[in-house]
Amino acid sequence: MPLPPQHYLNNGYGVKSWLLTRDHKRIALLYLAAVTFFFFIGGAFAVVIRLELATPAGDLVSDETYNKLFTMHGVMMVFFFLIPVIPAVLGNFLVPLMIGAKDLAFPKLNLASWYIYMLGGLFTLYALVTGGVDTGWTFYTPFSTVSSTTKVIPTALGIFITGFSSILTGLNFIVTIHRMRAPGMRWFRMPLFLWSMYATSLIFVLGTPVIAITVLLIAAERVFQFGFFDPARGGDPVLFQHLFWFYSHPAVYIMVLPSMGIVSEIVAAFCRKQVFGYEFVAFSSLAIAVLGFLVWGHHMFIAGESVYAALIFSILSFLVAIPSAVKVFNWTATMYKGSISWDTPMLYAIGFIGLFTVGGLTGLFLAAVGLDVHVTDTYFIIAHFHYIMVGGTIMGYLGGLHYWWPKISGRQYNEALAKLSAGIIFVGFNLTFFPQFVLGYLGMPRRYHAYPPEFQVLNVLSSAGASILGVGYLIPMVYLMWSLRYGKVAGSNPWGATGLEWTTTSPPPTDNFTQTPIVTQEPYVYPRVEGRVA
Amino acid sequence: MPELAHHHPALAHQFENLAQQKEASTLGMWVFLVTEILFFGGLFATYCVYRHWYADAFTAASRELIVWAGTTNTAVLITSSLTMALAVRAAQTGERRLLMTLLAATMALGCVFLGIKAFEYYSEYIVHHVPGPGFQFEAEHYRHAQLFFSLYFMMTGLHAIHMIIGLAVMAVMWWLSYRGIITAEYYNPVEVSGLYWHFVDIVWIFLFPLLYLIGRHAH
Numbered sequence A: 001m002p003l004p005p006q007h008y009l010n011n012g013y014g015v016k017s018w019l020l021t022r023d024h025k026r027i028a029l030l031y032l033a034a035v036t037f038f039f040f041i042g043g044a045f046a047v048v049i050r051l052e053l054a055t056p057a058g059d060l061v062s063d064e065t066y067n068k069l070f071t072m073h074g075v076m077m078v079f080f081f082l083i084p085v086i087p088a089v090l091g092n093f094l095v096p097l098m099i100g101a102k103d104l105a106f107p108k109l110n111l112a113s114w115y116i117y118m119l120g121g122l123f124t125l126y127a128l129v130t131g132g133v134d135t136g137w138t139f140y141t142p143f144s145t146v147s148s149t150t151k152v153i154p155t156a157l158g159i160f161i162t163g164f165s166s167i168l169t170g171l172n173f174i175v176t177i178h179r180m181r182a183p184g185m186r187w188f189r190m191p192l193f194l195w196s197m198y199a200t201s202l203i204f205v206l207g208t209p210v211i212a213i214t215v216l217l218i219a220a221e222r223v224f225q226f227g228f229f230d231p232a233r234g235g236d237p238v239l240f241q242h243l244f245w246f247y248s249h250p251a252v253y254i255m256v257l258p259s260m261g262i263v264s265e266i267v268a269a270f271c272r273k274q275v276f277g278y279e280f281v282a283f284s285s286l287a288i289a290v291l292g293f294l295v296w297g298h299h300m301f302i303a304g305e306s307v308y309a310a311l312i313f314s315i316l317s318f319l320v321a322i323p324s325a326v327k328v329f330n331w332t333a334t335m336y337k338g339s340i341s342w343d344t345p346m347l348y349a350i351g352f353i354g355l356f357t358v359g360g361l362t363g364l365f366l367a368a369v370g371l372d373v374h375v376t377d378t379y380f381i382i383a384h385f386h387y388i389m390v391g392g393t394i395m396g397y398l399g400g401l402h403y404w405w406p407k408i409s410g411r412q413y414n415e416a417l418a419k420l421s422a423g424i425i426f427v428g429f430n431l432t433f434f435p436q437f438v439l440g441y442l443g444m445p446r447r448y449h450a451y452p453p454e455f456q457v458l459n460v461l462s463s464a465g466a467s468i469l470g471v472g473y474l475i476p477m478v479y480l481m482w483s484l485r486y487g488k489v490a491g492s493n494p495w496g497a498t499g500l501e502w503t504t505t506s507p508p509p510t511d512n513f514t515q516t517p518i519v520t521q522e523p524y525v526y527p528r529v530e531g532r533v534a
Numbered sequence B: 001m002p003e004l005a006h007h008h009p010a011l012a013h014q015f016e017n018l019a020q021q022k023e024a025s026t027l028g029m030w031v032f033l034v035t036e037i038l039f040f041g042g043l044f045a046t047y048c049v050y051r052h053w054y055a056d057a058f059t060a061a062s063r064e065l066i067v068w069a070g071t072t073n074t075a076v077l078i079t080s081s082l083t084m085a086l087a088v089r090a091a092q093t094g095e096r097r098l099l100m101t102l103l104a105a106t107m108a109l110g111c112v113f114l115g116i117k118a119f120e121y122y123s124e125y126i127v128h129h130v131p132g133p134g135f136q137f138e139a140e141h142y143r144h145a146q147l148f149f150s151l152y153f154m155m156t157g158l159h160a161i162h163m164i165i166g167l168a169v170m171a172v173m174w175w176l177s178y179r180g181i182i183t184a185e186y187y188n189p190v191e192v193s194g195l196y197w198h199f200v201d202i203v204w205i206f207l208f209p210l211l212y213l214i215g216r217h218a219h
């Protein structure tokens, strides 16, 4: 079986045909290259951090270098990988395909958002090569505005600029989903991935402007000596924390909601069943997006917050568990009595559900004020948010990348290697981060390069896990690249899945469909099957 | 008519027809304005917190602003919103000359606003009200008056940047009208730019009382 004669990948080969493209599918691949680059930079910092922490003494790097390492790790991973990764890569590729449109509503804006992202990345890379930043990715004032002598301004500007690429992506998705749906594609016929993209886009457009103004205030405070957050000049540092977390808590849902959408798609396709409680899953995405804006105060339980504020933020944080649990429950119910095939995407989806559940349940620990005060600024927090952000986001992302890879590239990857690396990642991840729960509970604080010797065993376990995890991330790079040339041709619908993206060729033509599709039924209509047909 | 719409030169390939394109760009601008509200919202929230805490210092500092300049600028901007609204109307009815005149009037008023604003900044610089080591104010309110002026420069500065972007957008609209690209059938760019212009005006409508008028009552 050959590839289709005309598709978006062979529609021009020159550099210009890529760098000036307005095709959402090519822009998705530009993003794929860029976020992968930033992922490995952020990962390199993690490698050095874990090497340093293999021994109790602070012997590999100085404390100042260590501060810069964890800051740059956080900045790179949060702003340049985790936030854009799924929306900008898979969302870009899939939103028009899934609603049966030729492209996003604003293709030029889409390309512009990639350039804006790259410009923001350049600012941050500049900060990195000229000495780095040491404030932590949270930029707490007054340290970031008064004390730190490192490259705060270029990093802040990099984040400010990159924010606009998020805003434009979110705006593009919202308008596209509202105005570009194919005939018959009603809201409740949309695949759940689109619901999650819509909810994510809402956070993009409502949250990102606030972090933009916040980092701008930081830059202004440093450049013009305005005193917004500096007590010596009349300001209040806690106000910074409010503004920062107003965005940065919802940002976690920017990372994890898209993954949830992917898991819904994968679970339906590999259990060959309608997603249990479709409407509940769809609305739980919106509920998470809305509730996510009301809980930021749980990051400030120890920052002099009033008892009443803490109480309310605590209760609201507990409430987020409800829509999250609705999803986990519904995925599980979908699998129940489904005819499950254990292909790589499904392995990642199951991995996601497991890790997200651990991350979410430990989040409930942290929503309780008393326990949070006990473990604030310890490795318990680190472990918790890595379970959500790495265990959640990256598992979902890799699951989605494998699921749609035949659509993106037209070819199938090596299934055995893919399963192997999914297993390695799962084991490596848990070995890295589970010991950190224990470390944090025992009292090891975050952001120090040295620690008491009794913590060494758990730290060595964590470092060993990190090396396994690193290998797990490298293997897909290799076999996915390899498949581009040598992979078996996949055909339009290798998984036998529903959804408009599977009705067009793989890779799709530049205009996505030869004629505008007409939608006549709900998503995930799978015929009943007895056992699996190979 | 649908056949004609299909071949309209301004129709982008991803849309089915001009109506869909118009709806999409209008919705796009509204979503963008929502992000702008959140952007300024962070600043307004900051302002309100400090205004509440340091009411006396903020009142004292507010009295130092040149209120006639702010008032004049408010009138100038409201008038520019009128000419902008009339420009959109002229675009809809396809009156090209009138459209160009009204866009030019809007730009002229925008420039007057920025000119007056620059004069105010200069006056404040002369009397050492720019925050930093050279800041001067009566000792009692020194720190928090400085905070007021930090917010004043940040808020009006960001607003002025938005005005400058608006002027650039209007210049493009003028050029499109001059080239005859804006017609009664395809006037959406003017309408969408108008939304932006009105938004920037409305931000000022909030800035003016918050910054200039809080010290004017009673006392």
Ligand SMILES: [Cu+2]
Residues within 6 Å of the ligand: A248, A249, A295, A296, A298, A299
């Ligand atoms: Cu949070």
